[in-house]
Amino acid sequence: MKAMNYKACVCNLCGTGCGQFLKTDGQKVFGVAPLIAHPVSKGKLCIRGWHSNELLSTNERITTPLIREQGQLRPASYEEAIALVAERLTQLNGEAGEIGILASARSSNEDNFTLARLAHEVFNTRIQGIGAEAGHRKSMASLEHAFGYPGAHGSLTSIDKADYILVVGTDITRQNPIIGGNIHAAQRRGARVVTLSSSRTQIAKLSTKHYQQKPGTKGLLVNALAKALLAIRTVNHDRRANIDLLPGYAEYVASLRSISSVALERASGIRYEEIEEEAKHLEQAKSIVILFSSGISGLDRPTIDAITNLALLTDRMDNENSAVIPVAGISNLQGSFDMGVSGELGNSVFKALATPDSPIKALFAIDHDDGIIRDKARIAELDFVVYSCAYKNAFMELADVVFPLPAYNETDGTYTAADKRVQITHKNVDNPHGVLAGWALFQKIAKTMGHDWQYNDTASVFNDLAKHTPGYHDLSHAQLSKGFGQHWNPKAFAGYRQRKFNAINIEYWESPTTAEFPFALMIGKAQHYWHQNNLMRKTIVPRREYDQTLWLYPHGYIEISPDDATRLKVKDKWLVNVHSSIGTHMKIAVKISPDVQNGTAYIPYFIKNMISDFLLPYENAYAAGEESVVPIKIQEA
Amino acid sequence: MYILSSHEIKQLAQELQASHEVYGPQVDPQTQQVFFDQLTDVAALNLEAPIPSMPVKEILFPQMERILKYRYDSEAQSVTMSKQYFEKPKVLFGLRPCDLSGILVLDRFFLGQEFVDDVYLAHRRQCLLISNTCLNPFPQCFCVCTHSGPDADEGFDLDLTKLQDGYLVKVGSEKGQALADAHQWQLASPAQLSEQKAVVDHCIDLFPEMATDNKAWISRVMNRITTGFVKQETWEYIGDQCLECGACSFVCPTCSCFNIEDTQTACGECERLRMRDSCSFEGYARMAGDHNPRQPVEDRRNKRFFCKLSYPQSKKYLRPGCVGCGRCQWVCPGDIGLPNVVQYIRREITGGQN
Numbered sequence: 001m002k003a004m005n006y007k008a009c010v011c012n013l014c015g016t017g018c019g020q021f022l023k024t025d026g027q028k029v030f031g032v033a034p035l036i037a038h039p040v041s042k043g044k045l046c047i048r049g050w051h052s053n054e055l056l057s058t059n060e061r062i063t064t065p066l067i068r069e070q071g072q073l074r075p076a077s078y079e080e081a082i083a084l085v086a087e088r089l090t091q092l093n094g095e096a097g098e099i100g101i102l103a104s105a106r107s108s109n110e111d112n113f114t115l116a117r118l119a120h121e122v123f124n125t126r127i128q129g130i131g132a133e134a135g136h137r138k139s140m141a142s143l144e145h146a147f148g149y150p151g152a153h154g155s156l157t158s159i160d161k162a163d164y165i166l167v168v169g170t171d172i173t174r175q176n177p178i179i180g181g182n183i184h185a186a187q188r189r190g191a192r193v194v195t196l197s198s199s200r201t202q203i204a205k206l207s208t209k210h211y212q213q214k215p216g217t218k219g220l221l222v223n224a225l226a227k228a229l230l231a232i233r234t235v236n237h238d239r240r241a242n243i244d245l246l247p248g249y250a251e252y253v254a255s256l257r258s259i260s261s262v263a264l265e266r267a268s269g270i271r272y273e274e275i276e277e278e279a280k281h282l283e284q285a286k287s288i289v290i291l292f293s294s295g296i297s298g299l300d301r302p303t304i305d306a307i308t309n310l311a312l313l314t315d316r317m318d319n320e321n322s323a324v325i326p327v328a329g330i331s332n333l334q335g336s337f338d339m340g341v342s343g344e345l346g347n348s349v350f351k352a353l354a355t356p357d358s359p360i361k362a363l364f365a366i367d368h369d370d371g372i373i374r375d376k377a378r379i380a381e382l383d384f385v386v387y388s389c390a391y392k393n394a395f396m397e398l399a400d401v402v403f404p405l406p407a408y409n410e411t412d413g414t415y416t417a418a419d420k421r422v423q424i425t426h427k428n429v430d431n432p433h434g435v436l437a438g439w440a441l442f443q444k445i446a447k448t449m450g451h452d453w454q455y456n457d458t459a460s461v462f463n464d465l466a467k468h469t470p471g472y473h474d475l476s477h478a479q480l481s482k483g484f485g486q487h488w489n490p491k492a493f494a495g496y497r498q499r500k501f502n503a504i505n506i507e508y509w510e511s512p513t514t515a516e517f518p519f520a521l522m523i524g525k526a527q528h529y530w531h532q533n534n535l536m537r538k539t540i541v542p543r544r545e546y547d548q549t550l551w552l553y554p555h556g557y558i559e560i561s562p563d564d565a566t567r568l569k570v571k572d573k574w575l576v577n578v579h580s581s582i583g584t585h586m587k588i589a590v591k592i593s594p595d596v597q598n599g600t601a602y603i604p605y606f607i608k609n610m611i612s613d614f615l616l617p618y619e620n621a622y623a624a625g626e627e628s629v630v631p632i633k634i635q636e637a
Numbered sequence: 638m639y640i641l642s643s644h645e646i647k648q649l650a651q652e653l654q655a656s657h658e659v660y661g662p663q664v665d666p667q668t669q670q671v672f673f674d675q676l677t678d679v680a681a682l683n684l685e686a687p688i689p690s691m692p693v694k695e696i697l698f699p700q701m702e703r704i705l706k707y708r709y710d711s712e713a714q715s716v717t718m719s720k721q722y723f724e725k726p727k728v729l730f731g732l733r734p735c736d737l738s739g740i741l742v743l744d745r746f747f748l749g750q751e752f753v754d755d756v757y758l759a760h761r762r763q764c765l766l767i768s769n770t771c772l773n774p775f776p777q778c779f780c781v782c783t784h785s786g787p788d789a790d791e792g793f794d795l796d797l798t799k800l801q802d803g804y805l806v807k808v809g810s811e812k813g814q815a816l817a818d819a820h821q822w823q824l825a826s827p828a829q830l831s832e833q834k835a836v837v838d839h840c841i842d843l844f845p846e847m848a849t850d851n852k853a854w855i856s857r858v859m860n861r862i863t864t865g866f867v868k869q870e871t872w873e874y875i876g877d878q879c880l881e882c883g884a885c886s887f888v889c890p891t892c893s894c895f896n897i898e899d900t901q902t903a904c905g906e907c908e909r910l911r912m913r914d915s916c917s918f919e920g921y922a923r924m925a926g927d928h929n930p931r932q933p934v935e936d937r938r939n940k941r942f943f944c945k946l947s948y949p950q951s952k953k954y955l956r957p958g959c960v961g962c963g964r965c966q967w968v969c970p971g972d973i974g975l976p977n978v979v980q981y982i983r984r985e986i987t988g989g990q991n
């Protein structure tokens with residue numbers, strides 16, 4: 001037997017991209033260790049990272065290509081399965097929108113790049129999308145407008161040195177715990193950490209200052225902070241690096257001026273005087289880091305615009321320790337965008353699936369690891385569905401052809417973390433079933449359909465993608481193998497440094513709650529480290545933690561404040577009926593939490609029927625992510 | 638006591654490799670991280686490497702292991718089972734004294750009480766322990782406060798101390814003596830014995846004041862924790878900083894908690910896995926009927942410190958449950974490694990003055 005030892009790689013379970021060692025003998029994974037020299041994680045991992053070995057040891061793997069025959073999936077050879085895919089997809093017209101691609105934000109850059117080629121050059125389709133992309137698209141659009149390129153400004157390592165850190169919304173110690181830990185460490189070394197969040201999250205408790213605003217007003221508060229900052233500037237006549245010459249400045253300032261302190265306080269529950277105090281701290285700071293969540297539970301566009309505008313207005317964004325980072329919950333969300341598999345407006349696969357008379361007839365999907373499959377009924381009705389994944393999963397039931405994929409440590413691959421850090425994971429375990437890597441599978445399909453790409457290995461795919469992807473030009477596997485990754489280079493974008501303010505509108509958010517539906521229900525508080533992530537269900541200890549909540553609250557729970565519980569005369573774990581203003585209904589247990597404001601209620605993301613029966617009909621709420629509010633009433637069951 | 642040259646030490650490792658799996662500290666060339674791992678080539682053995690990043694308990698109590706396989710034959714209605722852990726002669730070469738103490742605590746837990754854990758026993762039997770005195774403390778160490786370093790005083794088969802010239806070798810067991818006799822090692826001179834003492838004293842002097850100063854405080858904190866006098870607010874302050882990652886338990890040389898799960902590998906065939914667990918997790922203490930005596934995070938955190946620093950626990954282990962390696966401080970994404978918790982409780986006792 002080969003001796004076991006520790007091999008360095010990158011954790012693939014969220015967009016932080018922590019450094020990790022896997023203890024392997026080349027066949028199996030036995031353990032995990034954190035990587036001390038990693039610049040972001042510095043020898044720490046969260047519960048997910050510490051249990052990667054459990055995920056990577058699961059027996060719930062897809063081991064061979066499968067073809068559906070008389071309703072059942074049966075094993076098939078690659079040749080047979082690929083021939084079938086080629087035959088069926090050749091009959092369809094990609095250009096006419098008959099073939100859709102559903103990419104995965106967990107796939108490597110190499111896999112996503114070749115998938116994009118397969119879609120565009122071989123299937124001739126642009127109908128595509130990434131699971132979980134909704135929020136990130138808005139972050140990218142706003143950042144590109146503000147900074148000239150679609151990606152984070154600055155690095156996650158800035159947290160360790162910045163004077164001032166603003167966390168907008170995200171329950172970061174749950175979603176990206178190691179970033180949360182770094183923020184906490186920054187607070188301890190004296191940085192001012194400010195959290196804007198309508199509930200008292202853990203990071204709110206660990207912050208220097210928590211503004212617990214009313215729901216739906218994060219953007220307004222960020223704008224108010226900008227107004228207060230501007231006021232200090234005006235008084236000081238302290239003109240900075242021509243911020244006022246940036247496009248959009250005049251309109252932005254005019255909008256800010258229209259903020260009324262009375263209306264602000266009424267809408268958000270926060271007094272403008274407090275914001276003025278805060279602005280003084282912001283003005284003092286030399287380096288500023290702003291973090292907000294992106295992806296499924298991301299913010300809405302006006303809130304992100306408020307954030308990027310404030311960042312520009314501070315005039316500190318050229319400091320090497322300043323940053324604006326959309327924090328992704330999934331490992332390669334940023335890379336997937338970079339590789340061009342996101343659904344451009346008008347070409348979104350989600351739109352195609354949701355529109356009843358759209359021409360889509362076939363779907364080519366990768367790694368759908370969420371428990372909830374949107375538009376499931378439509379997918380089931382499609383003529384032909386191809387699905388590739390490392391792990392067994394509900395999506396297989398919808399597929400006509402299934403391909404296995406290697407796990408993240410069974411093949412070389414690069415992943416781009418939330419702050420654009422591109423990192424490589426080298427294969428450290430053989431796939432026991434000898435399955436093809438994603439790029440090799442796509443290359444084979446392309447070849448059968450008449451396109452010869454001639455990639456020899458993952459590194460050659462990377463060389464090609466580096467040539468074709470802005471920002472990636474200077475990178476290669478050889479070089480990424482030397483250290484702990486490298487941020488892609490924003491200078492590759494033509495608009496680099498052409499900073500612009502986003503147009504904003506000051507709106508005093510009116511709560512949609514009414515006398516009949518008095519509670520503002522919010523989704524997106526990640527109670528259990530993940531959303532509907534099926535990967536965690538393939539571990540042992542984290543799954544127990546997840547089930548622990550389900551056991552206590554088998555139908556899920558709704559969090560309300562102790563005062564509201566008293567008013568409703570309910571106790572913890574009692575069942576209540578929750579009715580939304582559009583008529584959806586669910587029966588759910590109450591969880592009483594002092595961290596929740598009166599009049600607000602939270603349900604976590606991860607409980608399936610809550611989302612599919614109750615929220616999905618609420619299309620906008622689901623799409624708007626963390627800032628969405630559903631008016632509800634709560635009654636004794 | 639004997640004196641061996643560096644070359645003889647390497648030779649010993651090499652020789653033992655013929656009959657044993659040899660484990661020892663080695664430095665990962667890419668990341669410079671130290672692991673106490675199996676040596677394929679003894680040239681990689683680095684006795685001067687800093688404290689290994691993961692505790693040596695890995696070898697005796699792996700993070701995850703398959704302990705049993707069983708198959709149900711539905712025709713014959715019979716079950717066949719086979720255990721999946723095997724005894725192999727091993728040498729743990731160059732243990733830091735804190736890791737050695739950790740093994741002694743695990744021995745008490747797995748072998749020394751009403752139950753004997755067969756899996757641990759299989760890994761532990763035929764295990765030769767060779768400790769290695771620390772010449773200088775590493776940044777997070779505080780073994781001087783927990784009586785577990787910088788030199789080892791019990792539990793080893795052989796104990797090494799690097800002197801100016803060669804290694805002083807102490808014998809701690811019959812197995813160790815047999816090795817010495819077989820090799821006819823050179824006896825150490827009285828001067829070398831006093832040099833060894835000086836090396837240890839020098840190392841103790843190098844401990845930062847905080848660590849040595851904490852010594853008395855650790856006893857006071859143990860008293861407080863045992864008698865339940867730590868204020869709820871202090872535990873809450875600590876609990877608020879816990880990100881519930883489990884790292885502190887995974888890297889602690891004395892943490893012994895594990896979880897068991899059977900998973901199906903094929904139709905009719907199962908394997909039993911045993912993997913580490915941590916009291917920081919909410920599901921860890923959950924009982925039937927939804928009762929969870931330790932649901933709030935602060936109650937789970939004080940459990941850990943009770944385990945490490947209370948008298949009843951020390952009685953069980955015959956020493957404090959913490960061996961002062963400082964790894965929990967290193968891996969905690971909060972700020973609640975054990976030395977810090979001692980500080981927090983100390984602050985509570987003094988009312989904020991130090």
Ligand code: SF4
Pocket residue numbers: 011012013014015016017018041044045046047048049050176177178179
């Ligand atoms: S924070 Fe993310 S990348 Fe880091 S260990 Fe946890 S899941 Fe992995």
Ligand code: SF4
Pocket residue numbers: 885888889890891945958959960961962963964965966974975976
């Ligand atoms: S409690 Fe911390 S310092 Fe003490 S032995 Fe365990 S890991 Fe080491």
Ligand code: SF4
Pocket residue numbers: 886889891892893894914915916917940941942944945
């Ligand atoms: S109870 Fe906690 S501190 Fe004690 S051994 Fe178990 S995991 Fe470690």
Ligand code: SF4
Pocket residue numbers: 878879880881882883884885886917965968969970971972973974
């Ligand atoms: S390492 Fe720190 S954050 Fe993680 S479980 Fe232990 S005390 Fe909590």
